[in-house]
Amino acid sequence: MSSTPVPADLAPVDPALAFPFIGGRPCLDFVATLGKRYATPLERIPDADALSRWFTEAELAAGDEPVRVTARDLAEARVLREAIHRVLRAAMDGGRPDAADVRRVNDVAARPDLAPQLGPVHWTARQPARAALATVARDAVLLVGGPLLERVKKCGNPGCSLLFLDDSQARRRRWCSMERCGNLAKVAGYRSRSRATSNPSRAGDPTDRRSTT
DSSP states (O other), rough: OOOOOOTTSSOSGGGGOOOOSSSSSSHHHHTTEETTTTSOOOOOOOSSHHHOOOOOOOOOSSSSSOOHHHHHHHHHHHHHHHHHHHHHHHHHOOOOOHHHHHHHHHHHTTSOOOOEOSSOOOOOOOHHHHHHHHHHHHHHHHHSSSSGGGGGGEEESOOOEEEEEOOOOOSSOOOOIIIIIIIHHHHHHOOOHHHHHHGGTTTTTTTTTTTTT
């Protein structure tokens, strides 16, 4: 789903809190609301307003008004997000997901989800926040239980925790996006080659701390 522009007064002040929509599936984009999982985690939905904004940008808002999110909805969303992440990683590694995580995802997926509508209003729901979470959970169930699971990858940047669906023709996509980690890798490679060119006598020296292994 494409990202919907957000008015400047509703957008986060910190660019790091901007939502990445590069996973290729709603459940993967939802998992990405917690960034830097392998360092100091970055919570991109610190409050109910942020979760409401994610629903809007993910095009999971029922109607034209922002989704009303309660503190309970926010807490449940975070629990669901982590359960989806653990289930995905276990499935990607060929392991057995934790039974409690599976129950959590299945329970939320079993609730009424967003109903598609023709016309300018794409979705409708009696409880929009809970329905949006049910839609995300169902997407996770379909992804984990379907043939596209083998295309789900973790970004090749060791410091990046984003997951994405590799829909490239050759299935050789390595980075969450070229604009993010792909460019970082290109810059790092260029600098490494520049150092080797400027100091060839140490380019292959294993004692050189700048060399990579």
